[in-house]
Amino acid sequence: MRRCMFPVTILFVSFLSLPVLGEQLSADYKSNPKFQSAIAEGKQLAQHRQLSFALDAYKKANKIADGKDADTLNEIFSLQLKTGSYKDAVATASSLEALATTPETKSRAEVNRGYALILQAGDKHKPDQMHAADSALKAAIADNPKSAPAFYLDGKVLAYLGNMDAARDQFKSCLACINPNDPSYLRAQHFAEDPALVLHKMAPAFEVTALDGSKFNLDAMGGRVVLIDFWATWCGPCNEELPHVKKIAKEFTGQPLVIISVSWDSDETKWKNFINKNEMTWVQYRDADHSLSKEFGVEAIPHYFTIDSDGVLTAEMLGSGSDVEGKLKKLIARAKSIPQPQPASHSGN
Structure with missing residues (x-):
């Protein structure tokens, strides 16, 4: 069988783009040449799809920043998802939660942690990780009752756990938080009508x-x-x-x-x-x-x-x-x- 090959980094993309924490603390490390060099190296390696090396560079920058640079942690989180390091991504999201200074930014980090836990649960949807994801996403909703990604992802988790009525309620809540013109609205609507669809391999919404x-x-x-x-x-x-x-x-x-x-x-x-x-x-x-x-x-x-x-x-x-x-x-x-x-x-x- 003949085929044309082209290297593409595979990343599971959820129905809504996961938010990131954009808050940044002013600190001396930002002017540190070693920090700046590590960040530049990480960006360049990521652009060339050398993801493992890029991750190492960002980890180096994070160490220099004493774990207090949210932007660096976000890059680490993203690269950990792309490289399948889901357990590490859960820990990184927890670090982002610790840096959050408002309920909204904490909610975003909790959504990230819930998402990483879902991926860590794998195709078998391991109950321990799924229950942990449910807890993280419900915490995200408590911190931000308008978090559409949290409602959507929790709806999927609850469906996998067999709680279809609760899943339906979460998808309905998600619909109340997003614009009907959003490309993701129809997918959430389909899941609200029939949460069992979550159990099938769905094509990405686009x-x-x-x-x-x-x-x-x-x-x-x-x-x-x-x-x-x-x-x-x-x-x-x-x-x-x-x-x-x-x-x-x-x-x-x-x-x-x-x-x-x-x-x-x-x-x-x-x-x-x-x-x-x-x-x-x-x-x-x-x-x-x-x-x-x-x-x-x-x-x-x-x-x-x-x-x-x-x-x-x-x-x-x-x-x-x-x-x-x-x-x-x-x-x-x-x-x-x-x-x-x-x-x-x-x-x-």
Whole structure:
């Protein structure tokens, strides 16, 4: 199986971007050349995706600051999540809690700790970590009753712990804290309606502006099946797969299916010309900074995801020769059997 490889740092991204503590204490360490050098080194190494070395540099800066620099601790926390050092991230979040000077900033640190505990619990959702996460998130809510991330994450934790009624209440509280125009609102609404969806592997919630100017929100597909195709104009196997994707787009016209192709192209003009030349009439989006790809954990292309009418990830296929069509037929047949309103936000294929 042929594939085009591109190194991408994988980071699980929750429904809402986790807040960080921006408060900073004025101190002598800031003017310390060794502190400044360590921070600069950490930034440079992180930019080059040398995450473990970047983490060491920030730890060095944190030691010089005697653990009192919130910005440095935030960088350490982020890198610990990216490198899978979740137990250490829990400890770092606790350090941020100790630095907090207001209920709101303490709440943000408690959300971070709860999030790290959820990740530490792993795919098996180990009860000890999940109960600890529940406690951290409830503390965050007590400190900031308007914390949408805390309500959302606690809703997920409670669902994993089997307390669906309490989970539903947390998702409803989350909805009361966020703007209905927020891309994450629909996902929270779906979970409020059916908390059991949390137990499935859900596609990341996202909204992007497509090439034609329309907004594509995965959670606004209104009962339609979604095929996401990660590709690039310069990828040989992707070009080999293009006739297959065009065939699918044509074959399923008028069916409850929407296709979105997500390109890794950096050259916008070349990308647009390629789409026009090859008559790619379905939804097109250029993920130049790979931010959406990171949310899906995509490291190689072509890469496909099929998502059912509930937003559940049903299949992930890598490389050419994948049986995308067969999987779509089954999902579309199921979608047709479930009466659901059609969305008004996008016209589809």
